[in-house]
Amino acid sequence: MAGGPERPEDAPGTPTGAARPSWRALVKRWAAVVLAFNIALGMGFSVVALRHQADARSRADALLAELDAAAATQDALLWRGLADAGPDAGLAAAAATVDDATAAVAAASDGTPEDARVTAAVTAYQRAAETVRTTLTSGDPDAARTAAVADLLPAARALNEAVDHAAARHRAANASAGRVADFETLFMMVFAAVVAGLLFRRFEAARRSGELGVAQAKARSEARFRALVHNSSDVLSLTDADLGIAYQTPSVARLLGWAPDELTGTRLVDLVHPDDRLALLAAHDDAVSGEREDPTSDVRMRHRDGSWRHVHSIHTNLLADPDVRSVVVTTRDVTAQKRLEAQLQHNAFHDALTGLANRALFTDRLEHALARTDRGETPVAVLFVDLDDFKAVNDGAGHGAGDALLTAVADRLRRVLRPGDTVARLGGDEFAVLLEDAGADRAETTAERLLAVLAEPFPAVGSDVRISASVGIAVGAAGLHDSDELLRHADVAMYAAKEAGKGRSAVFAPDMDSAIIGQLQMKAELARAVERGEFTVHYQPTVELASGRLAGVEALVRWQHPERGLVPPLDFIPLAESTGLIVPIGRFVLREACRQMRAWHDAFPSEPPMTVSVNLSARELDEPGLVASVRDALEESGLDPAHLVLEITESLLLVDLPATMRALLELRALGVRLAVDDFGTGYSSLSYLEDLPVDILKIDKSFVDRIGKTGPDDGPAQPVMVSAISKLGHALHLQLVAEGIEQEEQVSTLQELACQYGQGYFFARPLPSDALTELLAERAGQFARPFV
Numbered sequence: 001m002a003g004g005p006e007r008p009e010d011a012p013g014t015p016t017g018a019a020r021p022s023w024r025a026l027v028k029r030w031a032a033v034v035l036a037f038n039i040a041l042g043m044g045f046s047v048v049a050l051r052h053q054a055d056a057r058s059r060a061d062a063l064l065a066e067l068d069a070a071a072a073t074q075d076a077l078l079w080r081g082l083a084d085a086g087p088d089a090g091l092a093a094a095a096a097t098v099d100d101a102t103a104a105v106a107a108a109s110d111g112t113p114e115d116a117r118v119t120a121a122v123t124a125y126q127r128a129a130e131t132v133r134t135t136l137t138s139g140d141p142d143a144a145r146t147a148a149v150a151d152l153l154p155a156a157r158a159l160n161e162a163v164d165h166a167a168a169r170h171r172a173a174n175a176s177a178g179r180v181a182d183f184e185t186l187f188m189m190v191f192a193a194v195v196a197g198l199l200f201r202r203f204e205a206a207r208r209s210g211e212l213g214v215a216q217a218k219a220r221s222e223a224r225f226r227a228l229v230h231n232s233s234d235v236l237s238l239t240d241a242d243l244g245i246a247y248q249t250p251s252v253a254r255l256l257g258w259a260p261d262e263l264t265g266t267r268l269v270d271l272v273h274p275d276d277r278l279a280l281l282a283a284h285d286d287a288v289s290g291e292r293e294d295p296t297s298d299v300r301m302r303h304r305d306g307s308w309r310h311v312h313s314i315h316t317n318l319l320a321d322p323d324v325r326s327v328v329v330t331t332r333d334v335t336a337q338k339r340l341e342a343q344l345q346h347n348a349f350h351d352a353l354t355g356l357a358n359r360a361l362f363t364d365r366l367e368h369a370l371a372r373t374d375r376g377e378t379p380v381a382v383l384f385v386d387l388d389d390f391k392a393v394n395d396g397a398g399h400g401a402g403d404a405l406l407t408a409v410a411d412r413l414r415r416v417l418r419p420g421d422t423v424a425r426l427g428g429d430e431f432a433v434l435l436e437d438a439g440a441d442r443a444e445t446t447a448e449r450l451l452a453v454l455a456e457p458f459p460a461v462g463s464d465v466r467i468s469a470s471v472g473i474a475v476g477a478a479g480l481h482d483s484d485e486l487l488r489h490a491d492v493a494m495y496a497a498k499e500a501g502k503g504r505s506a507v508f509a510p511d512m513d514s515a516i517i518g519q520l521q522m523k524a525e526l527a528r529a530v531e532r533g534e535f536t537v538h539y540q541p542t543v544e545l546a547s548g549r550l551a552g553v554e555a556l557v558r559w560q561h562p563e564r565g566l567v568p569p570l571d572f573i574p575l576a577e578s579t580g581l582i583v584p585i586g587r588f589v590l591r592e593a594c595r596q597m598r599a600w601h602d603a604f605p606s607e608p609p610m611t612v613s614v615n616l617s618a619r620e621l622d623e624p625g626l627v628a629s630v631r632d633a634l635e636e637s638g639l640d641p642a643h644l645v646l647e648i649t650e651s652l653l654l655v656d657l658p659a660t661m662r663a664l665l666e667l668r669a670l671g672v673r674l675a676v677d678d679f680g681t682g683y684s685s686l687s688y689l690e691d692l693p694v695d696i697l698k699i700d701k702s703f704v705d706r707i708g709k710t711g712p713d714d715g716p717a718q719p720v721m722v723s724a725i726s727k728l729g730h731a732l733h734l735q736l737v738a739e740g741i742e743q744e745e746q747v748s749t750l751q752e753l754a755c756q757y758g759q760g761y762f763f764a765r766p767l768p769s770d771a772l773t774e775l776l777a778e779r780a781g782q783f784a785r786p787f788v
Contacts, residue, residue: 060108060170067101068163071125074098075156078132082145087136098126114166121162128155238326243268243284246326255333257304268329273300273308287315287327310338351425353403354410362424362432366483369436373477381443383433384472384490385450388502390429405458412453440475440507447471447505468503470494523579526572529559530584536560537592538766542737542759545751552611554759555593556766557585577617586620587629594637594644596769604776613645613675621648627666641671645696649677668693679725690732697729701740708745719749726753
């Protein structure tokens with residue numbers, strides 16, 4: 001059996017005792033190899049992808065830095081435009097740079113919310129910047145500043161925050177990706193050195209990209225700092241301990257006209273006004289010594305053209321800072337602010353119209369002048385100057401002409417006074433003059449000189465105008481008078497000059513005080529009388545001369561004083577006119593007269609019905625509510641407008657005739673009748689009379705008085721004026737009323753001259769309403785009986 005055939009397993013070349021792996025093991029082995037290769041290959045692709053993402057994020061970070069720097073440059077140009085009140089030429093280019101940087105960021109974006117936030121922030125920022133740029137271009141710097149503060153600053157802040165947030169996200173993602181890549185690199189080094197080397201190179205590339213991002217961030221910060229410093233309106237000066245200038249920002253060219261390098265080595269104190277150098281040196285010493293933190297100085301600095309600029313500087317000691325080693329002086333131009341402060345201070349103590357001192361400055365100088373006087377040795381004098389009848393200029397020629405006249409008066413007062421004298425406008429048409437070291441004689445001489453120069457015609461108001469003035473003089477010294485008392489004495493003396501006939505001066509005397517106090521007391525009592533209703537109305541009959549019929553009455557106001565009794569009209573009517581109280585008094589008379597006449601119409605009907613005449617003063621005619629007041633009085637009383645006659649004096653026609661004509665036409669439209677009182681005394685042009693909407697002429701008493709008196713040839717005087725007025729009235733189809741009839745001869749003459757109506761003591765004195773009611777009751781049913 002030993003020599004039998006060999007088995008296959010015993011064939012030569014087949015090792016014996018060594019077990020070969022099975023196909024399952026081979027499959028597992030190759031699967032492991034393939035799996036390891038796939039893992040290594042996948043990790044390789046993953047590392048490559050991570051590195052590409054890191055590069056993309058680094059590029060995005062750099063693009064964000066460029067966007068932020070572009071926005072910073074545009075910010076600086078916009079703020080410089082606001083400081084210069086005009087758009088900078090580079091604004092359009094800066095806006096385009098921001099748009100390009102935004103497009104680059106959007107292209108590199110991976111669609112994260114942070115990148116979308118950057119895009120939205122840029123859109124809002126560019127819209128705000130466009131608003132400021134457009135407003136600047138339109139020439140409205142105030143609106144541009146408002147838009148910059150309200151919109152641009154928040155938008156720029158939001159953009160900066162969005163950029164920083166997006167950059168931080170990219171850096172955080174880069175850091176995370178780097179850690180994953182490092183782990184995969186180390187794992188791959190176990191499988192393949194080549195892959196490890198590749199991963200190492202990728203890692204180095206990522207590291208260099210990170211360093212580039214840091215460098216770009218630093219460059220972005222430096223670019224922003226340079227843009228803000230170089231385009232700031234403030235000037236930064238780096239000086240040494242001796243105030244030598246080592247560096248100046250370019251804005252010094254706008255402030256002082258010098259190029260920055262031209263001032264290098266110059267001492268800052270040499271640019272300061274000699275009177276202000278101590279202030280600058282004191283602030284610099286305080287900064288160097290550390291006695292005060294950031295001391296300030298307000299000085300004047302010389303511009304290159306030789307002018308001076310007011311500046312405010314802050315001195316910051318950075319000598320110990322190794323990066324600076326200087327005192328930093330931050331300087332801001334405050335010239336416009338100083339000019340505004342000076343103008344406000346001037347306005348506070350000077351009259352805006354004439355440029356003269358005002359009451360506050362005059363009082364201050366008067367107090368100082370009194371303080372410098374010895375008791376009775378070197379007195380001061382105050383002249384109170386008031387223009388006579390200045391209201392006529394305002395009413396006749398307008399307030400513009402009145403202002404021009406006041407300015408011309410101020411110029412003349414300056415011209416005739418000494419440089420050391422003070423002239424002030426106290427208000428309205430009142431001026432005051434302060435004469436130091438002047439007694440009564442010199443004050444009176446000065447007053448006469450002022451009156452003479454003011455009496456010359458004034459051509460400054462369109463046509464030559466002549467005015468006069470009244471001057472009050474008061475002399476005083478320290479210990480005898482204070483400023484208020486002295487000025488009041490001059491005011492009292494001025495009123496005394498007016499009472500004496502105007503156009504003159506008067507020196508204060510103690511007895512003047514009591515007269516002025518009496519007048520002031522009368523003013524106060526008159527105001528109280530208006531409030532308490534102390535006025536009553538008397539009625540003077542108007543008679544038809546041909547028949548003796550009672551045709552109407554004239555309403556005349558009386559003041560029933562609780563202590564003085566019945567005050568005559570001449571004692572309070574002028575005062576009421578000057579104070580304006582004549583307006584409420586006139587309205588009371590109008591309402592009461594309409595009410596009373598309607599009551600008489602109801603109680604004593606006649607044909608034609610009686611009329612009631614009411615006088616209108618100049619102040620009432622100027623009142624815008626006059627027509628409404630007349631309408632209300634008629635409606636309240638129920639009186640027919642045709643039975644109301646409103647009288648104006650002829651002198652009113654001399655002042656602002658167009659305005660008077662408008663008022664009369666409005667009154668005539670109500671249906672009332674109009675009369676011209678005191679006709680013949682006002683010297684008005686007869687050509688006006690033909691156009692006036694009047695119905696009645698009242699012949700003044702002065703002309704009626706001449707009837708029956710002896711003439712130059714010892715015979716009866718001829719009533720020439722009354723005859724002329726009668727003919728004029730009939731030619732114009734006007735009714736005629738003669739005033740002040742006191743004799744029967746005057747009645748017959750007036751009848752011969754065809755004067756229809758008359759009134760006067762010959763017929764009856766002014767009567768209270770109850771007395772006239774009794775008279776009407778007695779005459780009831782006796783219409784044909786003459787009123788005598």
